Amino acid sequence: MELDSDPTEIEVTPGLEGLSRTLRVAEVIRRRDLDFVSKPGELVESEFETGSLSAAARKAFALMLRKAGPESGETKTFTITKKELRGSHKGNERIQPVMDELLRVIVRIRTTTKKGKPAIMSQSLLSSCVEEISEDGMSVVEFEFSDNFKRVIQRSDYYARVNLGVMLALQSRYALTLYDLGCLIINRQNRMVRMTVDELRRKLGVPDGSFKNFAEFRRDVLVKSKAEIDQLADFTVEWDEVRGSGRGRPVEAVKLTFCPKDPVDQEATAKELDRPKVGRRARRDGSVEQIVPDAAPRIAARKLFPTDTLHFCGDQQILTIVSDFGGGWDKDLVARAFRKTMGPKLESLSGPALYKSWEGFCKSFVSSRGRA
Numbered sequence: 279m280e281l282d283s284d285p286t287e288i289e290v291t292p293g294l295e296g297l298s299r300t301l302r303v304a305e306v307i308r309r310r311d312l313d314f315v316s317k318p319g320e321l322v323e324s325e326f327e328t329g330s331l332s333a334a335a336r337k338a339f340a341l342m343l344r345k346a347g348p349e350s351g352e353t354k355t356f357t358i359t360k361k362e363l364r365g366s367h368k369g370n371e372r373i374q375p376v377m378d379e380l381l382r383v384i385v386r387i388r389t390t391t392k393k394g395k396p397a398i399m400s401q402s403l404l405s406s407c408v409e410e411i412s413e414d415g416m417s418v419v420e421f422e423f424s425d426n427f428k429r430v431i432q433r434s435d436y437y438a439r440v441n442l443g444v445m446l447a448l449q450s451r452y453a454l455t456l457y458d459l460g461c462l463i464i465n466r467q468n469r470m471v472r473m474t475v476d477e478l479r480r481k482l483g484v485p486d487g488s489f490k491n492f493a494e495f496r497r498d499v500l501v502k503s504k505a506e507i508d509q510l511a512d513f514t515v516e517w518d519e520v521r522g523s524g525r526g527r528p529v530e531a532v533k534l535t536f537c538p539k540d541p542v543d544q545e546a547t548a549k550e551l552d553r554p555k556v557g558r559r560a561r562r563d564g565s566v567e568q569i570v571p572d573a574a575p576r577i578a579a580r581k582l583f584p585t586d587t588l589h590f591c592g593d594q595q596i597l598t599i600v601s602d603f604g605g606g607w608d609k610d611l612v613a614r615a616f617r618k619t620m621g622p623k624l625e626s627l628s629g630p631a632l633y634k635s636w637e638g639f640c641k642s643f644v645s646s647r648g649r650a
Contacts, residue, residue, distance in 0.1 A: 297348055300434035303589075305348035312590055313443055315344040319436035320387045321427075322458045323481075327400050328384040330483030333451040334372050335379040338363055339403060340445060342421060350423060351432035357418050360410075373419065377407040389430050401426035438462035439590070443551055447510050447558075452482045453503040457511055460536040464513050465597050470535045472520070478532055492519075492529045500532075509562045512547060512594045513538050538594040541581065541629065581628055583620075583636070588613050599637045605644035612643055 297305065303316040317340065331339070343350060345358045360370045381404050389399045405424040410417040423431075438461035448454050459481075463469055473481065475492060482499065489495040500517060508514045513536050520531035539547065550558070584591050588609040591597055600609050616639045617624060627635055 298351070298432055298434045300431060300437040301348045301351060303437055303439065304344075304350065306589070307344070308347040310590070313441065314590070315340050315440045315442060315445075317343065317438045317440055317458060317461075318431050318434035319438060319462050320389060320430050320434055321385070322438045322462045324385040324387040325477070325480040326383065326483045327386050329379070329382055330485060331379055331383055331451065332376070333449060333454055335376045335383075336451055336454050337445060338373075338376045339380055340440060340442075344442070346423070351428045353422075353425075353428065355406075355420050355422050357420050360417050360419060363419055370417075374409055377404075377409060377419065377421075380404045381407060387430055390433060399426055399430065401430075403427055436462070441512075444510050444512075447551060447555070448506050450503055450506055452484075452499050453506040455482050456503050456515060456534070457507055459534070460507065460511065460513050460515060464536050464538060464594070465601050467601055469537065470533055472531055472533045474531045475529060505562050509550060509558070510547060512544055538598040541593075541595055541633075544594060581632070583617070583624055583627065583632060584613070585617075595633055596636065599633060600640055603637055603640035603644065605640075605648070606650035607643065607647070608650075612640060615639075615643060 300316050300318045306312075307314050307316055341363055342356070342358060345362065346356045349356075360373055363373060364370060381402065384400055384402055387399050387401060389397050391397045402424045404421055404427075406420075406422045408420040410419070438458050440458060440461050444457065445454065448457055459471065463471060475495070479489075479495070484495070484499065489498055496519075504515050504517075516535045516537065518533040518535075519529045520533065521527040522530040550561070553561075581593055584593070584596065588597060588600065597609070600612055604612050616636065619639065620627075620635070
């Protein structure tokens, strides 16, 4: 498995150097109070062995994982308020059914044995969950991760940085799963993943007997998930169908490709996330005509080059350029050299001019130093 970042990118608090890469990112997220969650790549790539998870259960587990943060691998009971756990939902009535789902489901996760050899582990996600009955607004849920899940996250060396705002806005459980996968690989040079149709069905948690015909699977799972992701994420998803040579040439595999959005599309996505959920599907389907324009159009803020680590850079174009043209060098190493070379002139660059300058510098950096 190709890693999505270099460990030197992650600023680690002294004394926490022994944490896995996934937990080190979780520590940075907590310390900086960022609206992300660090998900183990092993979990993102897992398949369901028994049952599946609803969209509400997937969101709840991500919120629990963020709450536990860098302590997720420890043997302890965590506490989260119901208000935090329900996310964008207004009532608490869904919480108990969601906890029941998380306690029942069994997933198959890639891991390693104590000897360091590759292995597949079948496991639950939670070992216990206690929900307070009180509805006074401060009631909580106490939970513990399963021993096997703690073992996985303690050793996890690759991860997906999931944007909480996007995650909470997505409605389909299939879109949520594809979004996690996109977050895992979007900053790699190879942003394509190939799976057989059966593998993709298991990864998405499609129930046995549902969408048996690939045309139905395409229409009700892939097309609808793509529409949500393309509208709300900072990347898009495309797929190619690989057909066999038998009678009727059935679809045997699917190639999924995740593509970063350009700055204009990123701005449109940010505006959509700021808008009410009401009417979002209609806007996505193009069935609503925008009659009344904004009384005072907002002027988009200039996107300047980040002054801090690129690890949590919100400008996907900056990350895509260094991934494509940085020769495998550490992103922050190239960024520091860029800032030093440009000096005060860098403050005057934004938009296309900034991207062009950044791309040119990355190419010259690799030309002078070679590939990492």
